[in-house]
Amino acid sequence: MTSRATTGRPLWRTALYNAVLAAVYVATARLGLLYGVVEGNATLLWIPTGLSLAAVLLGGYHLLPGVGLGAFLTVTSTPVPKWVAPFVSVGNMLEAYLGAFLLRKVQFDRALQRVRDVWNLIRWAALFSTLFSATIGVTTLYAAGKFPASLYPKVWLIWWLGNLISNLVVAPVLLVWSQPPRWQVRQLIEFALVTLLTCVITLTAFGGWISSDSVQPYPLAFIVFPPLIWAAQRFEAHGSTAAIALIAGFSIWMTVSGRGPFSGFPLQESLILLWVFVGLVTVTALILASSASERRRAEESLQQAYAQIYQIINNAPGVAIQGYDQEGRVTFWNRASEELYGFSEPEVLGKRLGEFLLSERDAQEFDRLVQQIVQTGQPVPLREWETRTATGTPRYIISSLFPVQIGRGRVQVICMDVDITERKQLEAQLLRVQRLESIGRLAGGIAHDFNNLLTAIAGYAESAQARLPAEHSANEDLQRLLETVDRAAELVHHLLAFARRQPLQPQQINLNELLQRMVPLLHRLLGKQVDLRLITAADLKSVRADPTQVEQVLMNLAINARDAMPSGGILTIQTANVTLDANEVQKMPELSPGEYVMLLVSDTGTGIPPEHIDHIFEPFFTTKEETGTGLGLAVVY
Template sequence: MCVRTEYRPSRVSMAEHPDDLAKENEALRAEIARLQNATRDPSPSASSPALQLSILKGLRSVLDAADELLGLSDWDHFCRRAVELPREQLGIERIALALVDPDTSTVRHTFGTDLQGRTTDERHFTCTMPAWCMDVVRELSMGRVRWRFVDRSLLADEGSREEVQGWVAASPVHAGGRLLGMLFNDHAISKRAPDAVTQEFVLLYGSLLGNIIRRRQAQEAERKTAEGLRATLEAADELIGITDRDLFFKRAVELARERLGLERVGIALLTEDGERIRPTFGTDMQGRTLDERGDSLPLDDAWRKLKERVAAGQSRWVHLADYPAGYFKDNRRVELVRSWLVMTPICAEGRLIAAMSNDAAITQRPLDETQQDLVAVYCSLLGNMLRRRSAEEALWSTEQRHRQLYNQAPVMMHTLDREGRLVMVNDYWLSALGYTREEVLGRRLREFLTAESRRLMEDTVTMDLARTGESRGIELRIFRKDGQVMDVLLSETAERNAEGKRVRSLAVLTDITERKRLEEHFRQVQKIEAVGKLAGGVAHDFNNLLMVILGNAEFLLERLDRNDKLRESAAEIKATGERAAALTRQLLAFSRRQMLRPETLDINQVVTDVHKLLHRLIGEDISVLLSLETQIKPVLADRSQIEQVLMNLAVNARDAMPQGGKLIIETAEVELDDSYTRTHPVVVPGRYVRLCVSDTGAGMPPEVKERIFEPFYTTKEKGKGTGLGLATVYGVVKQSGGFIWVYSEMGMGTTFKIYLPV
C-alpha cells in the first residue's frame, strides 16, 4: 500500500464515527492509565474484565513486537519486520511504514502490505511531505501525540495501482518530540470499521518504534561517523605522502569522492589578494576528474558568502539550495543543471586560502549533514597540510639556497657531527681531494689527516671548539685520494642546540699547498741569496789574497833555478792557487758578482758547439739527444757562462746515470703569461727561450731537490764534488736575467728548465 502525498478532504463522512471514536479513545487512554496505576497498586477495578484483558494483551503484543525489533541489526530487515509485526501481533490487516525527514520535507517509504496481506517492498518510492505531516510536526513540538484519518482514496493496491475505497489511519513514529516517520493502516481487505482501541495500540507502537529508530539512527550515525573519520584520515594519510602540488589537489578531489562518498567535488584556491579564485581540479557530469587549472577567475556569490562567514568566525560551510551546477573549462564556468551546493572553507591559521565545493548535480541526492561534517573535517586537514606544505616549501627553498651556496662555494667546506664524522661536504671539497660523496660521508675526518694533523685536531681544534665554539687558522695536512698530501688552513665553528651542547660543526678549508710551496721557495731563494752574499764577499776577499799568493809563486818560479829543490814547492803553490782561483770564480758566479761579457747568442748554436765536447766529458754509455726548435730569437748572455751551465748540467746528469742512459737537450721559444706567473710569482710575463736538460737517471727525493742549488751541498762521496756545480748554474742564470726550475721524481729522472729572456 502507498499513501499519496497530496492532501485532500476525506470522502468518508467523519459524522459516521467521530463521536464513537472519541469516546473509545478517551476510554482507552483512561483504561491504559488505570492499568498502569493498577500495576503499581493492584486494587480492585470496576473496569470490564474483557476490556482489561484486551488491553493487557495488546500491550503485551506491542512490547513483544518492540522487543523483537530491538534484536534486529539489519536495517532493511528491521523495516520489514516493523510492518509485519503489527499484522502478526495486533491483527492489523494492512500497514505501511514511511520515514520522514522534516528538515528536507522528504518522505521515504520502506515496506507496506498489498490487498492479499503480503509484505511489499516500497523503498523505491520517495515524495515530498504532505501538508498534514507538517501539522503532525507542529503538534509533536507542543507535546501532543494523536493518530488521525487521512483521505481514504490515498489507499492503493500496489499490484493493480487501483484506488480502494475505505479509511486510512496515520499514526506518528516519533521520539523526543521529533517526527521520524508515519504508520499507515487500514482494513481494506475485510472492509471493517476502524477500531479505536487498536489505533491506540498502533499509536503506542509508533512511539516505541520511534525510540528504537532514534537509537538505531544514533548508532548508525556514530558508525558512519567513525567510518567516515577513518576514511578521512586514510585519505589525509595518502595526501601527506604526495610532494607534487598538482597531484596533491587532483588526489584530494578524487579521495573526497572515493573515501567520503561525495558525488561531485572541486577545489579552488583563493588568490593572495582574496579577490579572485584559481580552480585546480573538479568533477564532470560523468563523475570523472576534470583538470580545471587555468587563469584566475572573479569571485561568485558562493565565494563571497563563504568569505563573509569565515570573516565572521563561522568556518563550517555555506549551503546554497538552488545553484547552477557545472564545471570550469577554458577559464570559464560551464553551467549545466541547478542543484544544491555546499562550499566548505579550507583555512590555514584562520585565514581562508581555498574551498571545496560539492553538489549532487548527477543524482540530485539530498544533503547528508553527517557526511558534510566529515567534509569539514577533511577540509580542516587539507588546510593544515597546505599550511605545512607552504612552510615546508619555504624551508625547502631556503635550504636549497643554502645548500646551493654551500655546494658552489669556491672553498672547501665540510660539516661534522659530534663524533667528528663527515655528514656534508661541498663539491669543491670533493673535486680538490678527488673523492666521491659516497666515499667520504660517514667517515671520520681524522682518517684523511696525517698523523701530526690528527694530533693537532685532538689537542687544539677540539679544545678550541669546546672552550670558545670556534677554531681558526689551524694548518693541517690532508691526504688526497691519489695519495698526495694537501696543506690546508682550517677554520671551524660549532653549532649548538637549545641546551648549549655541540651537535655539529661547520669547517672551511683553504688550500695553501701552493702558498706553502712558494713560501718554501722564497725561503730557499732567501737562503741562497744570503749564502751567495756571504760567499761572494768571502770569494772577493779570498781572490785578493790569491792574487798575492799567485803573484809571489810566479815570482819564485822565475827566480828559482830549474834544479832547485824549492821549485817543485813553488809550482805546487801556484797550481793550488789556480785551483783556488777557479773555485773563487764559481763562488763569484753563484753570487752573481763575476764580470760577464753578455752578447747576442743563438742558443741553438751554443748547444751544438757544446754537444761536440760532451761525448768526451760524459762517456760513451750515455747518448746525447738534441731537440732544437728552429728560428728562435737570440738571447743576451755570456757565451762562456752558458757553455759552463751546459757542461755542469751534463756532468750532474752523468753522475745520476752510472749505468748509462740518455741526456736530452731541448730548446724552444715560449710565451709565459699571467696564468704561469700566478704559480711562479718570480717570473715576469713575456717571451723566453726555454733550454731543457733532462736525464733518465734515478731522480731525486723532495728533500734533495729542495737544496740542490745551495752552495757546497752535495750528495756525492767526500772528495768527489765541491757542491758548487748547480750553485754556479743558478747564479749564471739569475745574473743573465733568467729563471731555472727543476722537476724530478724518484725513478723518473730529472729535468732542468732554464728560461732566458729573448
Template sequence: MEPAMPATVRILIVEDDPQDAALAEREVRRADIFCTFRRVETRDDMAEALREFVPDVILTDHSLPAFDARSALQLAQQLSPGTPVIVVTGRLGDEPAVQYLQAGAADYIVKDQLHRLGPALLRALDTKRSRQAQARAHQLQGAIYRIAQVAMSTPGLEELLPAIHQIVGELMPARNFYIALYDAANDLLSFPYVVDEHDTDFSSKKPGKGLTEYVVRTGQPLLVTPEVQVELERRGEVELVGAPSIDWLGVPLKIGDRAIGALVAQTYTPGVRYGEREKEILQFVSTQVAMAIERSHAEADLRASEARLKAIIDAALDAVITMDGDGVVLSWSPQAERVFGWPASEAVGGKLSTTIIPPRYREAHERGLAHFLGTGEGPVLNQRIEITGLRRDGREIPVELTITPVRLGGAWLFSAFLRDISERKLLEAQLRQAQKMEAVGRLAGGIAHDFNNLLTAIIGYTDLALADLREGDPMRQDMEEILRAAHRAAGLTRQLLAFSRQQVLAPRVLDLNEVVQTVDKMLGRLVGEDIELQSVLAPGLGHIKADPGQLEQVIVNLAVNARDAMPTGGKLTIETADVEMAETRGRDLTTVPAGRYVMLAITDSGTGMDEDTKARIFEPFFTTKEQGKGTGLGLATVYGIVKQSGGFIWVYSEPGHGTTFKIYLPRVEGAADALAPPVGTAAVPRGTETVLIVEDEEAVRALAKTALARKGYRVLEAANGGEALLLCESERAPIHLLVTDVVMPGLGGADLAQRLAPLRSEMKVLFISGYTDRAAARHGTMQPGAAYLEKPFSLDALARKVREVLDRE
C-alpha cells in the first residue's frame, strides 16, 4: 500500500533572491515534475506556509539576511515532520554539508550544480514515499495487533466493536461507521454497532437490496460515490436505504470464503472523501476484525456452555488471593476463606506456600517464583492450570488456578484466582462410571437376547422329550435336571435384562403399601429370626405405576442384600412416604425432575459400605460376598427395574453404620389396581385354529411349530417379515393368530403386524422376544397392552398364551 507520487508536487522555496528562486524552479521543471511553488524569506512566512501550503518538499538557501538553512530545517522538523528539506547554497564545505545531513536534511545542492536539483528532488520524494509506506504498514500492523489484543481481552461484542471503531478512526476518517453481521442460519442482517450522524434505523432485518447486503452477497469491497450509487440503482442491483451519503465504503468481513458481515464507513461531508487508500485500509483490517468477531462469538458460545456446565456441577465461587514478590499474602477474599478454611486475619501477612501449598510442592513453588523474578518468565503464568491445594484442616483438594503478574511501583504483585473443583472431579468420575454402566448394560442385554433363544429351544425340546417318555423311564430324571438347569439359566437372563432395562414390564397403578404388605409375609422367612423386621408405611400413600412382580423383586433383592450385611443379626426397616422434590441430579448424572414422588426406603443396621464399594454396587457381577454365595446381579437388577420404571435410586452408607436404599417413583393419579391372585394349574388347552409363526431363529421356530401342532393347531411358518407377507397374500384360508418375534432383521414384528392388519382383519397377534431394547421404540409401535410372551418359555406356557389370545374378544 505504498503512497503514489502526488499529482501536483508542492514545493516551498526559502530564498531571499527571486532570481535564484527562479533558477531553482526552472531546474525542477526540467525534471518533468508537475509542481507548484511558493517562496518565503522569513521564519514567520515559512511557518505560515507550512500550515497552509503544506509543501511536499522544501528547498532552502544556506544563508538569508534574518534566517538560515539550519533554522529552516528545525522549523520544518517541528511543524511538518517527514517533509524532506534540500539545502541549496552558493558554496558549502564538506563539514557543514555533513552536519546538515546529520541534522536531517535530505540533500544539499551547490548553486553552480543546479542540474542536480531535479534528480535530488525526485530521490527525496521517493524516500518520503518509502518512509510513509513503512510508517503506514507499521501503523496497520499495529492496528491488527491491537484488534487481536482487544479481542482477547474484552468479554463480548459490546466492548469489542467500539474499540475496533476507535482503532479504524486512527487510520482514516470514520466518524460515521457501522458493523453489520449476517446470520446465515436465520437469514438475518443485524447491526450490533452503529455510529451515524443521520440514520437512526438500524434494526435487524431480512437482507434486501441495500449496499450492505450487496457487499455481503458478493463478498467484494465496494466504494460508492454518488455517481456509482446512481449507476447501481439504474442496473437494479441496489436500492437506497437511509440518508444518502457522499461516499459510502464497505468491505466484507470474511472467514475463509464465508462472508459473516460488513465493515462500513461513510461520509456526509464534501471535504471528507474516500479513495483507494481508505478502501485498502478497511480491507487490510477486515480479516482481523472478522476473526475477532468470530472469536467473540465462539467465546460467547463457550461462556454459555460453561454457564450450563456450572449450573450442572454447582461450581463454587473463585477465591481471589494476591501476594507480593516475597510470596507474602497481601489480600484474601471471603471465597478464599471458604475454599481453604483460613480466615483472612490469619492468612494475610503469612507465606502463601505454607498456607495453601502441600509440603511436597513448596520447594518447586519457591524455585518457580525465584525464576520469574530473575527472568520474567514463568510456565504457569497467565493460563488456567490444575494444581493441588491444601486446606487448613490438612485435606488436599484439586484447585483450578489462574495467576497473573502485575508490575506496580517497581515491584511485582501476583493476583491468583482459585476454584475448588472437587465436585467437578467427583462428577467426572461419576460420569465415567455411568458410561461404563451403560456399556455393560448393552452387553448384558445382547447376551441375554442370544441366550434366551438358546434356552427357548433347550426348554422346549426337553418338554417334548419328557412328553414322549413313560413314567419311570430312567431318562426322565436326566431330562428334568436339564429342564431345572435351563430354568435357572432363564432366571439369570431375566436379571440381565432387568439390569439392562430391556425387559417388557406390565405396569399398573399400584398402592405401594399393598405391595410391601404382600411381600412382608415372606420376608420374615427370607431374612431369618435373628433379624428384626419393621415396616413403617405412610397412611394415605400416593399411587405409582409399575410392574408389581418387578417391584416385589426389588424389595426381595434389597432385603436379601440387607440380610447378608447383618451376619450376626440386626434390624431391617421398610418405609414408605410421599415426598415433594425439587429438581436435582441423580447418582448417574440424569436430571431428576421436580415433582411429587412416592419413596420406598429399605434400611439395615449392618456393616455398611465404603465409597469404593458404593461406586460399584450396581455393576452386574460385582459382589463383596464369598465365592459361590452370590451372582452379583441382585442390586444390578434393582437398578435396572427402578430406572425402567421411571424412578431414581440413592444409596446412603458408611462403614459400621448400616445402609439405606431410597427409591423414588413418580406419583400418579387414579385408583390402584387390585393385585392378581396366584394362578392355579389347569390342563393345557388345545385348538384347531390356524397360527402363523414368524421367527428368525430356526430352532425356536421349529420348536413352536411342533408344540402347537401337537395341540391340534394348523401351523404356518416364516423365517422373516418378508416371507410372512408373501405367505399371507397367497394363503386363501383364514389365519387366526400371528405369533411373531419382536426384533428381527429387516421388518420387525410390530411393523409386520401393522402391515398385515388391513389384509387379515380376523388375525390376532402374540409377540414373543427375549430382547426388547429396540422394541420399546416398541412403546410407539407395539401398542400398550399387546399380548406378549417372554423368552425362554415352556411349551405349556406357549400353548396357554396362544389359547388366551385366541379366546380374547
C-alpha cells in the first residue's frame, strides 16, 4: 500500500512538488543575486520571497520544505560559511509560513478583488512577515563577518525591502494568474495593447532613450501611471498585476544597469527612490484594481437586485403595481396592470390616471392623495375606486398607496391595486338576497293571514249566495265578490311561491317533454300575435326539479315576454346540454364547474332599460302600472 501524507496526498507527489518548488526557488534566486548588494545575499528584489508565499497559499504548508531546501541550496552556492545556510533557510520558511498563516486568518482572497485583501497583503505579508527573514538572515551574515556592524542597518533595510517588494510584486502575479481570466477576443486584443504600451512607456522612462538633462526637473518615471491605471480599471487584478510586474522588472533592471531617472543619484538614494517608486506603483495599481472589482460587483449586485425586484413586481399575479412621480404621472406599469386595465405600459407612461382610467372627480382625489404622500412621506389608508378598462368594462379595485425614497429629496409613489369587482358583485348579490329573504318572510306571513281572511270572505259570500233566490239582485254582487276573492287568492299564491312557503316535490324530469305538454297553454297565454318557437336538444339529459315550479317559471317568463311585445314578435325557448368551466362560473358564483342542462328563454320585445336591470327581481317592482303585480320575475328568481 502506498504511504500517504497526513493530508491524504501521496508522499511521492508531495516530494515532487517540493523538489520542483526548490528548483524554481534556486533559479529565481540566481536571477535576483545578479543584483546582490552584499556578496550575493542582499538584493534589490528577492523573487523567491513572493514565490514562496504564493506557493504556500496555493499549495499548502506541506510545500514549506521546498522553500527551505531552495533557500539552503541558494545560500550554499554563495561564498559564505556553510553553517549560515540552515539559519537563512529557517528564516525564509518562517517568513512564508507567517505570511500565509496570517493571511488565512483574515480570510484573504487570492483573487485580490477586495480592497481589504490588498491591505492585508501589505500589512501581514509585505510589512510584517518579511521582518523575520531579514532579521535572521542579516544577523547570520553579520555573525559570519560578511559586513561590519556599521552597515547592519543598511543591509537589513535592503534585505527587508527586497523581500517586501517581492511580496507586493511577485506574489500577487502568481496568486491572481493562478486563475486565468476568461476574456473574449476583443478583451485579449485590448490587453495585448495595454501590455505593449506599458512596456514602451516604461522603457521610455527608464531605458535612457531620453536624456535626463533634457527632462530635469520633471519626474519622467511617473509617465507609467496612465497605462497602469488603464490596466487596473479595465482588467482589474489581472491587468494591474501584469502591469506591475512589467514596470517593476524594467525599472529595477534599468536602474541597476545605470540608466533611468534614478541612476544619477548615489547608490543608497537611488535604491530608496526606486523602492519608493515601485512600492507606490504597486500599491496604487492593486488598490485601483480591487476598487474597480468592488465597484463592478456592487453594480452587478445592484443590477441583479433590480432585475429580481423587477421580476417580482412585473410577475406578481393578481396585484397590479404602478409607480407615479410627484406630479401623479405613471413611471412604471407592471404586467398585472396591463391585464387588469387593458392598457399597455407604453400607452400609459407619462400620463395621469384622469387621462385614461379614472373619472375626473376620482382623478382629482388621486392627485390629492399623491401630493399628501409626497408632503408627509406617509402612506394613506386603503381606498376603493371605480375604474373602467380599455374596453369600457367597469372594475372595482382597492388600492394601497405608499411612498418610496428614490433619491435625495425625491419620492416615488407606489400603488398596488387588487381587483375586487367579483367581491363587490357578491356583496351586492348577498344584499339583494338578504333583502328578498326579508321581504319573502314578510310576504309569506301576510299571505298566510290574508289567505285565511279570503277563505272566510269566500265562505260567507257562498253562504249568502246559497240562501238568496237565484233572481235576487245581490247574487250578481256576490258573484263579483267571489271572482275578486279568486284573483286575490291567485295573488296569495304568487306571494307564497315567492316566499317559498309551498312545499317542493322534486323529481327526475325531461324539460323537452315538459315543454311539449305546455305548448297549448303557452299558445293561449301568448295569443296569435306572438310566434312560439321551441329549439330542443335531441339528447337532452334529465334534471331533478319540481315540475310545477318549472311550469310556473315558464308561464311567468312567457307572460313577461308577451307584455314586452304588444305588436307581436317571437318567443324562443331553447334547451341544451352545457358544460361550464371555471371561467364561466365566475359570473354565476352559486354554480360550480360541471355539466348542466340549459333552459334559455328569449324574445324580440322592447327589452329592459338599464336603470331597471338591478330591480327586475325585486318583489312588487313593476313597470306595468296597474296591470302588474311585480311578483312574476321575483317568483322566477
